[in-house]
Structures are given as C-alpha cells and as structure tokens.
Amino acid sequence: MRIVITGANRGLGYELTAAAAQRGHSIIAGIRSAKPEGKLLDLIGRFPGQIEAVELDVCHEETVAQLAQNLMADGQAVDAIINNAGxxxxxxxxxxxxxxxxxxxxxxxxxxxxxxxxxxxxPLVPDGPSRAIINISSEAGSLSNAYGGDYPYAISKTAINMLSKQLKKYVRGRGIRVYALHPGWIKTDMGGEKAPGDPVESAQGIIDILELRKDIDPEHFFINFKGEPMPI
Structure with missing residues (x-):
C-alpha cells in the first residue's frame, strides 16, 4: 500500500510513518522542508526504499500540485491519504x-x-474498499460535546468533520473509505506532557483501520483510532 502522510516529521505523523513502514507499506512522507532531518531521517535509513520524504506544505498548493504531477508522471497510484498536519x-x-x-x-x-x-x-486514488482517506480530527470537533473553548481548533475540526462527510458521499460510488478520525489525547508537542494517550498506540490503530483490521459500520464517518464511532 502506498500511503501519503502529511506532517510526517514529528508527533503522530512520525509515528504513523514508522508504523506503516514496520508493516511493509510504502510511505510518501510530506514535510514542509526540502530535506528530511532528525528522527525522520533516521527512520528513512532504517527502512531503505520504503519512505520517500517530499516537500509538501499544505498551506502552499503548488507543493501539493507538484507532488501529484510527479506521481502521475511516474504512473504511481495512491492507496491511502492521511491528512495529519495540524x-x-x-x-x-x-x-x-x-x-x-x-x-x-x-x-x-x-x-x-x-x-x-x-x-x-x-484523482490518483484507485477505486475500491482497500483505499482510504483519513482526516485527523478531534473530539473537540463534536457539536454535541461542544465545551465553549479552544475556538480556532475546535471549530476547524468541526469543519474537517463536515468535509469528511461530504467527501464520503462524493466517493461512495468508487468504494473509497473516508473517515474523520480522533486519535485520542496523546503525548505529542500538540497534546502536551499531561496527555494520557500513547501516539504509538494511536498510530498502530490507524494503520489497522487502513488495513481493514477493524469492523467499522460503513455509515460511520467520525471515529476514533480504535474504529469506534464518535459523537457528532
């Protein structure tokens, strides 16, 4: 499986890249810089030929378009996309x-x-249920559990939930799975040291979902890393 992961140089993105590589997948690791460094560079060395770091700044559409053009020119398909950068x-x-x-x-x-x-x-994702798009969301994006705080983050995550629902409808005829996914409150730069969750465990659960190891109701689109439905 060829997986595109954004924000792959640290936090959950790094752990997703590591988990996918450990299971033998090919990863296109999107990072904002032109060259990988630090932990990601070490990871690339541990899994030669499996991880390709590419400049992919989600705020600059030209970098995304360039990646798509390069893949198309090489005749490469994308089996899964994990929109992790946040x-x-x-x-x-x-x-x-x-x-x-x-x-x-x-x-x-x-x-x-x-x-x-x-x-x-x-356009590079083939049809079929083995393909998936996962948008990393948060329980903060739940309308029913709105808690009156973290306005920029929470409202943007509610919006990504809506995008996921819209996209799920759009690609239904192609069989592609689409999820907005809550990875848990995990120990990363974003989550902080007080977070109870383990990003390694979360990443492993997300790769399980990609690999169809979780039994998920096809009507559910907002789920957690265990494949369980989240309150909308």
Missing amino acids: ILLGRGVSIEALQMEDVTRSFEINLFGPMRVIKHLL
Missing part, C-alpha cells in the same frame, strides 16, 4: 481575547490544507 492555537483563550489571526491560521492548516491535498491526490 495546528493548535489560542488554547484556553476566551472569545473576548481571541486573536482572529489564530482562527485564520487554524483554518488554513486544519481545513484548507486537507482540502488542497484531496483536490490534487484524489
């Missing part, structure tokens, strides 16, 4: 003190970024 700004800030720049930036990365990726890479 940002958390304005945490705990009241609506009265909210910086609107944080809202704009959050939508730019958390919503418009995945839209750009899907726009250009969806």
